[in-house]
Amino acid sequence: MNQLYKAVKFSRKWFVVALGSFLVAIGLELFLIPNQIIDGGVVGLSIIFSEITPLSLSIYLILINLPFLYLGYREIGKTFAISTMVAVALLAIFVRFFHHIEAATDNAFLATVFGGIVIGIGVGLIIRNGGSLDGTEILAIIGNEKLGFSVGEIVMFFNIFILGSAGFVFGWDRAMYSLIAYFIAFKVIDIVVEGLDESKSVMIISDKPDEIAEAILFRLGRGVTHIYGKGAYTQESKELLYCIVTRIEVAKLKSIVLEHDPNAFVAIEHVHDVLGGRFKKKSIH
Structure with missing residues (x-):
């Protein structure tokens, strides 16, 4: 009975991680990216690089996250690193799958709101199951211990730089939409991780x-x-x-x-x- 419980718990964890990556891919490819709106963190950086170079978003998601995964494995723990690696790999696969599907809307405001909500739900599910999609969070956790800045301050510093860079690539109105999408996703993540029943x-x-x-x-x-x-x-x-x-x-x-x-x-x-x-x-x- 104990073995069955462990097997069900193990299966449920990886199903939810896969579901989270699936939802993030939908939020990106069906809402944000077609409307030139980006997310924060490594995902946002990957979107910018995929726009200005011939390489695809999937490749950048893996490449940019690799050093952060190593840091996470060394400084935070094996379980966290494995969960993050699986989530990132699945996201890269799902993003490639959804890339050629028609966008859900061409209205920038609707794309910002619904893209932020769907991404927030997806990331929240992954975090609840011990993983992450954002390498900057790993760096922030390590920096918090060694530099004295809070995790939130370090993440915010990186995201101001990344979301600001979107203005030079996609235009400043899209950078502002990106900031709104990031804020919505951030709040939805809190709701998913902490629950509505506070x-x-x-x-x-x-x-x-x-x-x-x-x-x-x-x-x-x-x-x-x-x-x-x-x-x-x-x-x-x-x-x-x-x-x-x-x-x-x-x-x-x-x-x-x-x-x-x-x-x-x-x-x-x-x-x-x-x-x-x-x-x-x-x-x-």
Whole structure:
């Protein structure tokens, strides 16, 4: 049974990676590239080079990513490098397949919006399964450790240069469309990776922890964990409450807390993912 589970999990991972590469190829060849709009990162660089040289986009996707794949293997790990290599290879194949198919639209605005959405979904699926399509992200992860700049800052630097270069090749209006497409894809990636059902972690410090915990349990159906600590200034023992709720439950939770203790301290943070435990809502009768 355990072997069957591993086989299903393994098959599902590579199917989703293949689906992600397939969607990115559709976004590029049926929306962006026919309208001279590019994506960011290595894909955008490959599109520019394929436009100004005789070599095809598929070849550049492999060639430019090779050094980044080596860096990823050496600095990040074997699993990540293999997932990225497979995703890039599949993208190169799918791009070649879709290259001669007629564009979905010749309207630049529609191509920008829908191309960005489809690419964002595809890249998000690949990232969720431990891979990447963008060699600049690998460089950014390494640069973050060695240069002190954040991953986001390094990726943004590369993409400003790449998207700016599109202005000299395709025209400045297309460069602006490219920037919009990149932004849309970036936001959609976040949604796919983190999910629409965003969760929030809540830390509550109150003099009435038991009453608040009971109200959260029975009125929201969410579990609560008691954490025991001590105030650094007063040296008094404090009982903290910790729970996870969805974003639509935050307002209700705050009203419950203030109803029982108007002086309570509440800290709310975004949670990227929730695994295991008993996060599923309980039915309280």
